[in-house]
Amino acid sequence: MYISVGILLSGCNIGKSPNELIESPDPQDVQQIALNNTLNQLLPSSIEFITPKQGVRKQSIYLEDINNDGKQEACILYKSLKGSKQVHLLVLQEKGEKWSEITNIETDYHTLDYFGLQDLDGDGVKEVVIGLGISEFETEKQLFIYQWDRTGLKNVIDRSYDAIDIADYDGDEKKDVLLIVGKRRESFKAELLDYEKGTLKPRSAVSLDAFAFHKKIVSGKLRDGKKALFIDSTIGIHFMLTEIVAYHDGELVAVGNEAYKDYLLYSKDINQDGITEVGGMYIPKGWEDSAFEDIPFIETYSTYAIDGVSKKMEERLTDRVRRFYIEIPPAWYGKVTVKKIKNGIQLLSYSNQQLVFEVKWANKKSINSSKTVLKETKTTTFYTDRKEKKSFPFEQFHLLENEF
Numbered sequence: 377m378y379i380s381v382g383i384l385l386s387g388c389n390i391g392k393s394p395n396e397l398i399e400s401p402d403p404q405d406v407q408q409i410a411l412n413n414t415l416n417q418l419l420p421s422s423i424e425f426i427t428p429k430q431g432v433r434k435q436s437i438y439l440e441d442i443n444n445d446g447k448q449e450a451c452i453l454y455k456s457l458k459g460s461k462q463v464h465l466l467v468l469q470e471k472g473e474k475w476s477e478i479t480n481i482e483t484d485y486h487t488l489d490y491f492g493l494q495d496l497d498g499d500g501v502k503e504v505v506i507g508l509g510i511s512e513f514e515t516e517k518q519l520f521i522y523q524w525d526r527t528g529l530k531n532v533i534d535r536s537y538d539a540i541d542i543a544d545y546d547g548d549e550k551k552d553v554l555l556i557v558g559k560r561r562e563s564f565k566a567e568l569l570d571y572e573k574g575t576l577k578p579r580s581a582v583s584l585d586a587f588a589f590h591k592k593i594v595s596g597k598l599r600d601g602k603k604a605l606f607i608d609s610t611i612g613i614h615f616m617l618t619e620i621v622a623y624h625d626g627e628l629v630a631v632g633n634e635a636y637k638d639y640l641l642y643s644k645d646i647n648q649d650g651i652t653e654v655g656g657m658y659i660p661k662g663w664e665d666s667a668f669e670d671i672p673f674i675e676t677y678s679t680y681a682i683d684g685v686s687k688k689m690e691e692r693l694t695d696r697v698r699r700f701y702i703e704i705p706p707a708w709y710g711k712v713t714v715k716k717i718k719n720g721i722q723l724l725s726y727s728n729q730q731l732v733f734e735v736k737w738a739n740k741k742s743i744n745s746s747k748t749v750l751k752e753t754k755t756t757t758f759y760t761d762r763k764e765k766k767s768f769p770f771e772q773f774h775l776l777e778n779e780f
Contacts, residue, residue: 406473407448407470407473410473410474410475411439411450411468411475414468414474414475415452418466418477418480419452419454419466420456422456422457422458423454423455423456423457424454424455424457425437425452425453425454426453426454426455426463426488427453427488428453428488428489428490428491428507429487429488429489429490430489430490430507430539430540430541430593431490431491431492432492433492436452436453436454437450437451437452437453438450438451438491438493439451440493440502442493442501442502442504442524443501443502443524444500444501444502447469447470447471448469448470449467449468449469449470449478450466450467450468450469450470450475451465451466451467451491451493451504452464452465452466452467452468453465453466453488453491454466455486460486461486462482462483462484462485462486463483463485463486463487463488463508464480464481464482464483465479465480465481465483465504465506466479466480466481467479467480467481467504467528467529478528478529479528479529481529483508483520485508485509485510485518486509486510486511487508487509487510487511487512488506488507488508488509489507489508489509489517489540490505490506490507490517490519490540491505491506491507492505492542493505494542494551495551496521496542496551496553496571497550497571497572497573498550501523501524502524503521503522503523503524503571504521504522504523504524504529505519505520505521505522505542506519506520506521506522507519507520507537507540508520515538515560515589515590516536516537516538516559517536517537517538518534518535518536518537519533519534519535519536519537519540519555520533520534521533521571521576523574532574532575533571533574533575533576535576536557537555537556537557538555538556538557538558538564538590539555539556539590539593539607540553540554540555540556541554541593541595541605542554543595543603544603545568545603545622545623545628546568546623547603547623551571552568552569552570552579552623553568553569553570553571553576554566554567554568554569554605554621554628555567555569556584556590556593556607558584558586560586560587560588560589561586561587562586563583563586564583564584564585564586564588565581565582565583565584566581566582566584566605566607566621566628567580567581567628568580568581568623568628579628580623580626580627580628581628582621582627582628582629582630583630584607584619584621584630585609585611585617585619585634587611587612588607588609588610588611588617588619589609589610589611590607590608590609591608591609591610591640591642592608592642592643593605593606593607593608594606594608594642594643594644594652596643596645596651596652597650597651597652598620598622598631598651598652598679598680598681598682599651599679599680599681599687600681600682602622602623602624602681602682603622603623604620604621604622604631604652604680605620605621605622606618606619606620606643606652606654607619607620607621608640608641608642608643608655610640611636614638615636615637615638616636616637616638616639616640616641617634617635617636617637618634618635618637618643618654618655619634619635620632620654620680622682624682629682631680631681631682631684632680632684632685632686633684635654635656637655637656637657638657638668638673639657639673640655641655641656641657641675641677642655643655646677646689646690647689647690651679652679653677653678653679653689653690654677654678654679654680654686655675655676655677656675656676656677656678657673657674657675657676658673658674658676659671659673659674660672660673660674660712660713660714660726661713661726662713662726663713663714672693672714672716672721674691674692674693674704674712674714675691675692675693675694675701676688676690676691677689677690677691677692688709690703690704691703691704691708691709691710692704693714693721693723694776695721696776698737698756698758699753699775699776700735700751700758700773700774700775700776701774701776702721702723702733702735702772702773702774703772703773703774704723704768704772705767705768705769705772707767708723708725708732708767708768711725711726711727712724712725712726712732712733713726717736719736719737719738720734720735720736720737721734721735722734723768731762732765732767732768733762733765733768733772733773734760734761734762735750735758735759735760735773736758736759736760736761737756737757737758737759738756738757738759739755739756739757740752740754740755740756740757743757743759747759747760747761748760748761748762748764748770750770750773751773751774751775753775758773758775
């Protein structure tokens, strides 16, 4: 059981009290009431609850039985609004109908990159894993792993890293620690480690691009079901890339070639089938000599297998200014080009320049009823003057959701 409290996705609620962050409990839930009262007593009002950038659960308060004794522990992540604003980890333990403070760790760091309660060695007791940074502008971070002992939490791991994922990569039903480590412009590697008796033991490593600025990592799956880490990065000013690492035949391997692209498309499961797609793009025919900022790139999303073979799952033309995309049917992959018109976009068959799809946009108040409306927002109507084509139906038009 855990209480999902605080900011669930990103950011922080500045100056809010635990009363405001914890949802009003059922009157019968004595545990939540007691925890709420304890936090009000222990924490000053001038704090902000913080959530990790990475981790399975992005929340501020974690409630679990860490040491497997049948009693709950609560981990609370916050920083003070006064002074140097370091990250704090407050740990409480349930004792009867009350909560007692076990420890309140004030770190020397100002940003929270990762937090997780993970049983890393399979002994039934969870380790507290926390990744911290000096500032938002520093990429190197520090990993701390705390182990439960008779007196509470004991720090057993303290080492630098660039990015982290904790998951079962080798299929033995035990969590593995995967770290990206190194120094930019010199070398980077992905390293798979086992946690044993308070130490991290290296098992396998694979080299990564030394010039990558790691923007986002996604723990996902390949097309053949293999667990993999998708690393989306920028390279200098003009290029982006995605690197994939997975565990295969007893070692960590790089999957496929580095996927370079002209701007960053994060890897994600776009069709909710449990497999992660890698974003890419290409220049439509006829736009090769255009200025970069004018090119209407067609975006692609592909899956990979462990042998590095990719399979295109989707093509789309995306307009992030007006927040829509046109999903291109498979029969038209690589066969359309783009024509910009006044307050609209057309997709043309490249072979004969025949129109296959069109969308226009206008203020909602200015559209008459004779138009075929594709979608509407609060202020804008997206419509077309053309007839629907069986091979490219109107349902291929979508409004962008926040996740895109």
